[in-house]
Amino acid sequence: MIKLFSFLKPYAFSVTAVLVFMFFQSMAQLYLPALLADIVNRGIVNGNSRYIFHIGGLMLLVAAGSAACTVLASYLSAKASAGFGKDLRSSVFSRAESYSLHEFDQIGTASLITRTTNDINQVQQVLLLILRLMISAPMMAVGGIIMAVSTDATLSLVFVAVLPLLAAAIFLIAGRSIPLFRTMQAKLDRLNLVLRENLTGIRVIRAFNRIDHEKKRFGQANYDLTGVAIRVNRQMAAMFPLMMLVMNFTTIAILWFGSIRVDYGDMQVGNMMAFIQYSMQIMFSLVMVSIMFVMIPRAQASAVRINEVLDTVPDIKDAVQIKSTGKQKGLVEFKNVTFRYPGAEKPAIDNISFQAGPDEVTAIIGGTGAGKSTLVNLIPRFYDVDRGRILIDGVDVRELSQQSLRAKIGFVPQKAVLFTGTIADNIRFGSEGAPAEAVRQAAATAQATEFITAMKDGFDSVIAQGGANVSGGQKQRLAIARALVRRPEIYIFDDTFSALDYKTDARLRAALKEETGNSTVIIIAQRVSTVINADRILVMDNGVIAGSGNHEELLATCGVYREIVASQLSGGE
Numbered sequence: 001m002i003k004l005f006s007f008l009k010p011y012a013f014s015v016t017a018v019l020v021f022m023f024f025q026s027m028a029q030l031y032l033p034a035l036l037a038d039i040v041n042r043g044i045v046n047g048n049s050r051y052i053f054h055i056g057g058l059m060l061l062v063a064a065g066s067a068a069c070t071v072l073a074s075y076l077s078a079k080a081s082a083g084f085g086k087d088l089r090s091s092v093f094s095r096a097e098s099y100s101l102h103e104f105d106q107i108g109t110a111s112l113i114t115r116t117t118n119d120i121n122q123v124q125q126v127l128l129l130i131l132r133l134m135i136s137a138p139m140m141a142v143g144g145i146i147m148a149v150s151t152d153a154t155l156s157l158v159f160v161a162v163l164p165l166l167a168a169a170i171f172l173i174a175g176r177s178i179p180l181f182r183t184m185q186a187k188l189d190r191l192n193l194v195l196r197e198n199l200t201g202i203r204v205i206r207a208f209n210r211i212d213h214e215k216k217r218f219g220q221a222n223y224d225l226t227g228v229a230i231r232v233n234r235q236m237a238a239m240f241p242l243m244m245l246v247m248n249f250t251t252i253a254i255l256w257f258g259s260i261r262v263d264y265g266d267m268q269v270g271n272m273m274a275f276i277q278y279s280m281q282i283m284f285s286l287v288m289v290s291i292m293f294v295m296i297p298r299a300q301a302s303a304v305r306i307n308e309v310l311d312t313v314p315d316i317k318d319a320v321q322i323k324s325t326g327k328q329k330g331l332v333e334f335k336n337v338t339f340r341y342p343g344a345e346k347p348a349i350d351n352i353s354f355q356a357g358p359d360e361v362t363a364i365i366g367g368t369g370a371g372k373s374t375l376v377n378l379i380p381r382f383y384d385v386d387r388g389r390i391l392i393d394g395v396d397v398r399e400l401s402q403q404s405l406r407a408k409i410g411f412v413p414q415k416a417v418l419f420t421g422t423i424a425d426n427i428r429f430g431s432e433g434a435p436a437e438a439v440r441q442a443a444a445t446a447q448a449t450e451f452i453t454a455m456k457d458g459f460d461s462v463i464a465q466g467g468a469n470v471s472g473g474q475k476q477r478l479a480i481a482r483a484l485v486r487r488p489e490i491y492i493f494d495d496t497f498s499a500l501d502y503k504t505d506a507r508l509r510a511a512l513k514e515e516t517g518n519s520t521v522i523i524i525a526q527r528v529s530t531v532i533n534a535d536r537i538l539v540m541d542n543g544v545i546a547g548s549g550n551h552e553e554l555l556a557t558c559g560v561y562r563e564i565v566a567s568q569l570s571g572g573e
């Protein structure tokens, strides 16, 4: 957690001010009982009303000063800890943004969300507590003891009996609650996971009548969390009555022994009253410190999870010496490329070599899991190759900056993703500031104009969260328009056309041909009809290229291709 405190640097002034204010507040709190003793001993006992008003006024002033310090310290500590949380969230977010897909797979999207929100909140809360108590609690405990001893050393012997008792009670309770707090964090993770799966998979859950099963699963996770929370709260709840009991007994003991000493003339009444206040201050501060020590391990667990995100170095970085491709063309070359997912037994693609040139349409076809998506994901460096090279216009993609590499590519993923905003915003995502005419043109080529204009607000219609108010095929067409408006050198369509009906698919490909002009086009497809007119078709099978050529050539030379064609024809296509 200490490592995370470096995020407090911009708030050094506020932090220092909080510490200074808490110091003065504690001083004031320690001074007040001394004044009380004075007012009783000299003012009340002697009936000296002038002295009472004088010291009473001073007490009011000190109390007001202490209150002002508390307010200022509270304000500044809240400001510093909120700023700390904000900066830490930004850092975690931008670190996660720089991850390659490999790191996303490793940590998990759900966990990244919990870490960015809940875990940072935990640390932020404890930080607030630390800021307020770091100075005041030890000062009140130590200062209280010093003041009590200086007020009456003999009566301080009461603490010799009480404080070890109090410490033992605190250790007992803290020892039991700390592991419970840790368990609670894990149970919260589990609850978040179940909740996320339920919310994102609600359609499937309903379609398969699994609502009751999911309710039980959620109920169990909820019950587990509640169980631990109740146990932990029971421990914490026991702490306060126990403390109060100890405090009250201490007060009785002080009154008992104090009155004997007053009786013998060894102590003044005012001192006894001050002594009681010091004992309260000492014990309260010990309780606060113990709460802090119970909270810290809980935040520590969160800090470890946050540091994991910050310390994970993205696999994919820009080279030290960045090259550029010079005269732009968009020639994509794979040279003996092999890639294996981390932990996978065999490579997803193995020793792949081919060229996809400008002015050409290169299609990739093959069964599910053949490695088609993996192959195109390597071009924009979502992952890096294990062996071999991928060149764009003769330069290795690892030698280009990620920014310039991706600027060359219009990528349409297998699963279209839309963002909250209007339809026009979503298309402009491909090219910020694209004129309205370009947006309309891209939509027209993507065969999206018809459904967009049918919507109430046309291009200004708002897309619901996750694109819930458009169909799968419409989503795909918007994703295509987004890539088109970019006017890139290389188009990659990852199985984009299978969500479209045959007619739309054919119209779209005809329009694309006009639009993509002399760019390089790579199309992954399931349907033979989509690839039949491509200049080159690569047939993928089990991670390798089983055949390459145009439709006629492949019919003559490639068994796997013939099988695909035959299976689709026999399927009535």
Ligand SMILES: Nc1ncnc2c1ncn2[C@@H]1O[C@H](COP(=O)(O)OP(=O)(O)OP(=O)(O)O)[C@@H](O)[C@H]1O
Pocket (backbone or CB within 6 Å): 105, 341, 342, 344, 348, 366, 367, 368, 369, 370, 371, 372, 373, 374, 375, 414
């Ligand atoms: N993120 C991943 N982590 C580990 N293995 C993966 C990952 N993505 C894909 N794979 C594996 O790599 C292989 C190739 O997957 P890929 O998605 O490239 O196939 P595909 O040909 O695009 O299939 P489909 O047509 O079904 O989309 C599969 O065996 C798959 O299980």
